[in-house]
Amino acid sequence: MKHVLGFLGVMLLTAVAACGPTPQTQPPDLAELYANAPRGPLPQGVRPTLYKLDMDIDPRQSRFNGTVTIDLDLDRPATGVWLHGQDLQIRDVTVWSPGKEPEDGIWRDVLKSGVAWLGFPRPMGPGQVTVEIDYAAAFDANLAGMFRVDEQGRAYALAKSESIQARRFMPGFDEPRFKAPFDVTLTIPEEDLAIANTPEKTSEPVDDGKTRIAFKRSRPLPTYLLSLAVGPFEKVQGPSLAPNAVREVRIPLTGYTRVGKGEDLSYALMMTEPMVTFFERAFGLSYPYEKLDIVVAPEWPSGATELAAAITYRESRILYGPTSGPAARRSLLNIHSHELAHMWFGDLVTPPWWDDLWLKEAFSSWATGIVLSELEPEGGYGLDALAENLNAMRLDSLNSARAVREPITMNEDIRNAYDSITYDKGQAVIGMVDSYFGAETFRPALGRYLKRFEDSVADSPDFFEVIGEETDEPDLTKAFRSFVEQSGLPTVRAELVCEENKAPTVELAQSRYEPLGSPIEEERRWTIPYCMVTGAEEGAARHCEMIDGRTHSIRFEAMETCPAWIMPNAEGRGYWRFDMPETQWATLAVNFPKLSGGEALTAIDSAMASYEAGGISLSALMAIVNAGAIRPERQVVRQAMRAYGGLAPLTVGDEAAEAGFQAEIMRVFRPRLEATGETDDENDRILRSRLESFLARDGKDRDLRTAFADAARAYVGMRSAEDTRKLTSDDFSTALAIAMQEDGKPFLDNLLDSIASIDDPTFERAAAYAIGENNRPELVDDILELALSQQLGTRENYTIVQGQMRQPETRDRTWAWLQIHYPEFVDIIPGQRPRSTPRLASSLCSAEGIRELEKLFELYGSLAPGHERALSEAIESIQLCMAFRKAKTEDVQTYFARFVPSDMTPESSN
Secondary structure, three states, rough: OOHHHHHHHHHHHHHOOOOOOOOOOOOOHHHHHHHOOOOOOOOOOEEEEEEEEEEEEOOOOOOEEEEEEEEEEEEOOEEEEEEEEOEEEEEEEEOOOOOOOOOEEEEEOOOOOOEEEEEEEEEOOEEEEEEEEEEEEOOOOOOOEEEEEEOOEEEEEEOOOOOOOOHHHHEEOOOOOOOOOOOEEEEEEEEOEEEEEEEEEEEEEEOOOOOEEEEOOOOOOOOOHHHOOEEEEEEEEEOOOOOOOOOOOEOOOOEEEEOEEEEEHHHHHHHHHHHHHHHHHHHHHOOOOOOEEEEEEEOOOOEEEOOOEEEEHHHHHHHOOOOOHHHHHHHHHHHHHHHHOOOOOOOEOOOHHHHHHHHHHHHHHHHHHHHHHHHHOOHHHHHHHHHHHHHHHHHHHHOOOOOOOOOOOOOOHHHOOOOOHHHHHHHHHHHHHHHOOOOOHHHHHHHHHHHOOOOEOOOHHHHHHHHHHHHHHHHHHHHHHHHOOOOOOOOOOEEOOOOOOOOOOEEEEEEEOOOOOOHHHOOOOOOOOEEEEEEEEOOOEEEEEEEEEOEEEEEOOOOOOOOEEEOOOOOOOOEEEEOOOHHHHHHHHHEEEEEOOHHHHHHHHHHHHHHHHOOOOOHHHHHHHHHHHHOOHHHHHHHHHHHHHHHHHHHHOOOOOOOOOHHHHHHHHHHHHHHOOOOOOHHHHHHHHHHHHHHHOOOOOOOOOOHHHHHHHHOOOOOOOOOOOOHHHHHHHHHHHHHHHHHHHHHHHHHHHHHHHHHOOOHHHHHHHHOOOOHHHHHHHHHHHHHHHOOOHHHHHHHHHHHHHHHHHHHHHHHHHHHHHHHHHHHHOOOOHHHHHHHHHHHOOOOHHHHHHHHHHHHHHHHHOHHHHHHHHHHHHHHHHHHHHHHHHHHHHHHHEEEOOOHHHOOOOO
8 A cells, every 4th residue: 555655645736747847736535535545644754743622612512613733744745645534524724834834724524434645735845744624513422532421410521532533623633653742722612621631731711711721732642532521520630659769759639520419420531540550660761641530421432531631431430429339339440440541552652543443552451450360469469350351262272363453454353452352352362462571571571562652652672572571581472472462272182191110290281272163274473481280198289381383292291190180371371271181170160169259160160061062061160160160269250150140041032951951050159159248348249240140140039039029119119118229320231121121111110210310330330231131022112213213322222122132032122123123223333333233233143144243234334434344253153152052951951951940850750
């Protein structure tokens, strides 16, 4: 593409050179521009060096106005430049160079992705060229770019810039490699507040009841980190960040919420300084900006965005109020520490393009675990991180899975990089390397990498080069690259071999994990920083070696006897699954109490993966799963629940198997629930909540379902609150969903009425989820019409339809509706969602479903730019579902039918 673009520039210059001594550039026609427009990164040779952004924003209006002045540095003469602007009304373009008079420029919208051409009046450059663009645009209706929100009778305007949405509210160079300072000036209604990336410099009243606010010049920023927010915010002054051994200056900390919600931000503000201080100490670099704002948006398309020095959150993720439960507190700490880590990873040092997204997202995810483990050592945050890693493994099992670092050539494909592979696999690989080589080796090197590239950009080769130099560990870089630059995950098969008069040996073999029905054909090999555990009567021992070949032997020369058992993933820190001969799985199940929490967690996942790949037997799998169900760690118990959940669909349609399955859930997990008791321990309270939900929903426990439904009815005003359990935010989704399933239409009507009167963002989110959990076919039409009505908001519309596709009783009707109403549906969901809509069909599990899915996107794929990856993943998921059900349904039904309660067993004919 660079060669094509270079040819276009040369061609244009040649054409104008023939026009005389003072040539006027002839604008290329649109067809020529379209043919040569960059579909991915903009061409080299042009750099913005300063933005001056002046905008007039009134959230009560339907449109906003702006003028942006951009200083450019051109490497060579040019007749124009490629840049970005999407759905903007360009009113005037002016261009000049130093010492020259301003002249009119030409703007051409070229690609739907927002790529535009700005033509110069004559050849200009090399050196500085300044362009000034006057424009206007409508506020976005689907939480993209500059959007407006009406909440509780008040209007707010906010800018969602990441990843390529800044082009929706300003012309510019909307790529992360283009970092430049910003001078921002906002004209707003005098009764509103305005927030940007830097502190206010001046504020003065202007005509028509407005205020004009100029903000200080920023440090170099990419456009995706721009913060612009206007509205009647409640301003909450937090405790400033005191100077410390790394930072000499005090940093003001301020929160902004809707009116009446300021108190609910107190906890997040209180926890900010210890997190920032930890990162400063760990990386040896001070917090980079002059202030730190926590902006709470009434609506936001994601959980939060790391806008530099003005981090913006969705209300339900950062507010902590009277109904908040312990899981909500931990969720708040997770997302807050993640966004704060971004001030270094992503904001201070920025990846130049989106194929290196992991350098900001994976490192911020990893940093979350290390800071919270430091602040709350008994909190189990390390196990939380390991559980998230297992989520990535399920996606990474697909042949269509992307690599952590994979080339992105199209603007439309950028958002596909924001997935579990980038976040969770990325953090897993970082954690594995950190664990193997040691924090004392890896983390100081990480700080020096940040220092070397501060206020600039760095890609993966830059990172690997610096880390390799700083640690002097060549294997560290090899291991990193083998996991980051190729898709898939390894299975390490381990077999303990003990022969008379020979040292015990564990024979290892690595291969790419392949579930039943997988189209995977290509072999892969990884450089694995491998650690395992051997167990004997005197205790357990850890053994670590670097594995590079397909096979490897670990000999235990010092051992006089054969180990009693082996655990092929020490502490669960390795990003791999393992398998063993069935007898060694059985031995591991017997010794499950001796494993660490991380080892138990990953053992359950590996056992389930082995079963799904046609490996171990179901009885061997359930021995591991049931051993996990009685572990003390809530994350391990939760993984055991998930294993049962993965088998549940295979019991459907066989009355005895369904009854036996529910009975086995009650036998295994009910005692675990009773053992938790009433406690103040946060982890136990969360575990109790998860167990109750699992038993009520999957185990169909009638007492629990009644208790949850009664509590939900009381919460929405259908009955007295006396003698009902008190609900926290941790219980909202379960209680409301069960009441929805138990009562149907009466509860739905009361739930919708209550949303208007209960001003609780967590409740509103849970209400949308509960509506999606409806399992009554006769209500489907009403619920889908509710989504189309947009009564509940764009995020909620997607949640409702997604939920109805999950329910077996409502799936067919919802899918038929979606095939008819797809064009209307993509118009009422968040702007970053259409590309992922093929995943709504992942639960279809039939060849007919695949055909219908393919046909749907043949018709409407143009309405969902970038959908191709989600489509291939959905099709493959359906194929794997079909293969698993074909291979294992009889096995699962026969196994669980053995546990059918005696009162359901038919009388003997004798």
